Amino acid sequence: MGGSHMRTRRLRDAAGVAVVLCTLTTIWGCSPPPRTPPVARAPEPVFRRGPEAPAPVAEPADVAAAPVGGVVVAGPPAPPPPPPPRPRPAPPRHEPDIRVRIAELDPGAAARVGARGQRLRVGIARMASDGTPPTEGAHALSGPVELALGPAGWTARDAAGMRAAWPADVAQLHVTAASGPSQVEWDGITWPGDMRLVRMPSGGMDVVMDVPMETYLPGVVAKELYGSWDLDTYKAQAIAARSYAVVEDDRWSERRHYDVVAGEQSQAWIGATQNPTALQAVRETRGMVLVHDGLVVPAYYSSACGGRPATARGAITDNPHHAIAPISTGDGSARSGCCERTKVATWTASVPAAKVAERLRAWGRSNWRPDVAAIESISAVKPASRNAAGRTVTFTLTTPKGDVTVGAEELRTAINAARDRATSIRSSDCTITLSRGTMEFAGRGFGHGAGMCQHGAQEMARRGTGWTEILARYYPQSRVETAWR
Ligand SMILES: [Zn+2]
Incomplete structure (x- = not known):
């Protein structure tokens, strides 16, 4: 060992x-100067959200080619082509180290x-x-x-x-x-x-910890769940977090100086922990990962699905290798008996419309979306599409220059990028009404809604359901395999 x-x-x-x-x-x-950005700062075009959103390349207003005196003046060069989508990894045969960025120093x-x-x-x-x-x-x-x-x-x-x-x-x-x-x-x-x-x-400098996977995980599980929750919820969470980390480890190993960040963009981490339930859950599931078709599942999870799960592809990732049943429950139907009775089942929020427009412009500039970066103001918002579970997938924004369609998770990411709790929204599954310059949100659940619903998992454990059944519900058609001992 x-x-x-x-x-x-x-x-x-x-x-x-x-x-x-x-x-x-x-x-x-x-x-010679490279044509592409340094590897450590390479954008990750496969995922829409994440620690490394594509860097702003130019003001989107410059993007359109403008005819001047009969000569077409080209806009700035397009971002470098994305690397090919990465297939899911096979289960590693030895415990890997994970590289966790815990801070960025100016x-x-x-x-x-x-x-x-x-x-x-x-x-x-x-x-x-x-x-x-x-x-x-x-x-x-x-x-x-x-x-x-x-x-x-x-x-x-x-x-x-x-x-x-x-x-x-x-x-x-x-x-x-x-x-x-x-x-x-x-x-x-x-x-x-x-x-x-x-x-x-x-x-500046990045502060990165290189830590064996099983030593890393207790501090993840302890931070992700409430201290009073059941051991079976902790075990399901440990296996999901281990599977997710294995996929991230494989994805970034040759491309970046860290695999995950300690925070919401990857998974929370409090460092060393004495939480006995977290330590026991990780110890008793040592080496266990979720597998589908012989390859590890990127086992996304979030706080509460509100009864309407998301599908990872579209909400979190564009990687076609992630279009698999265990993280596509939003392609099925609404869930019942999940988190609907918990305190995070529904929520409301108010954000000034001008603030939403300002944050969307910033998001559009850094994500190569000139149409979003050019939004001056918003006069109406309506859901444009829903998945089979009923969850909002895209919104249409009415602006002075016409309608702009954005992904629901893109809208949430843009609004929450300000990191202001008072003007953030808990999920993208919501209705939005505009009244006197303020957007009134009424939504369901907390987080992206793909994969395991943590509150739903705890509801199952509280009723006596074991961790294997919890994982089977939230990652259908996957199985648990012990990759290392
Ligand atoms: Zn749920």
Whole structure:
């Protein structure tokens, strides 16, 4: 078991360095300027939502080719073609590491890492041909260590006044516990695993934890569910979260310096946890993943479906390999006996229409949707299409320049991007009425609605239903397979 951990981790380190070194080449001009953005910042065109929304390329107003003096002036170049949609992975035979981005630091910001008195090793990551872990440039320092990145390179100053420095061309620093459990404290939280600080093209840094999957999962399940919920809900959640993470791990391994973020865009993570139900649920489902046609299911889940589930393809992903029965329950019919009696079954919200228009313009600019970016104002909104379960799939917005159709989840993403709880909406399954410049929303459920409904799963567990039946209901035609032991 331990041996397989180490082997997987070393290979992953090498892959991570490879990605970051590509980025550095583009920064320092060691090779001709690339035609596409650095790998670490490559947009992910397959998914509509996610941690890496496509970067704004140009003001959409410039997109249309304008005839000038008989010569057609082309607009800016189109975004690079998307990589081919990635098939789902086979179940891994050994426990993989997952790379979790826990923070993004602005240029000039220092990272303060390590608990008081904790001995840390801080060192350069260099790719070795045999995959051995890097030791070059390593320093033993006492926490908390203040690590800063500037034009002259990296500097560290520890609690005892020790100083260390690394040159400007170092792509990332590894921070590991010198003794005791593999964990590093950051921002008042203990994070299991080894830490990497990765230089970003902006001059800031990403804080990434490299952690074995089974060590990662308890902090996911503990954060995703209420403490009072049943063990069977926790077990179903552990298997869904493990399956999702395996797919993300495979999807990003060669393309980015992290697989998931700690947050809503991937799955929540509180780092190390003592929650006994979460620890037991992960331990007793060790290595278990959901499989369909021999390949792992990207087991999306959300808080409450409101009785009308979404289909992942369309709501979350455009990847045709994800058009599979376990995450397409919205293609069937409405659910009953799910979450309809819980406190999150229905909701209302009010958002000024001008604010909605402003957020849609911002979303349109960063998602290559000139029609949405050009919305000046909105005078009416109506559902344009629904899925077989009755859930809203698209809305039509009436604007001064004509009707604009947007995906329901795109509308929710745009509105909620402001991260203002008072003017956000809980789901995209809603009716919208416009009155005196305010949009009044009345909706059902909480979250995207694809895959497992967490409140519905807990309703089943509360009535005595086991985790295998919970998974069978929310991921039909999938089965549970133990990928590693
Ligand atoms: Zn539900």
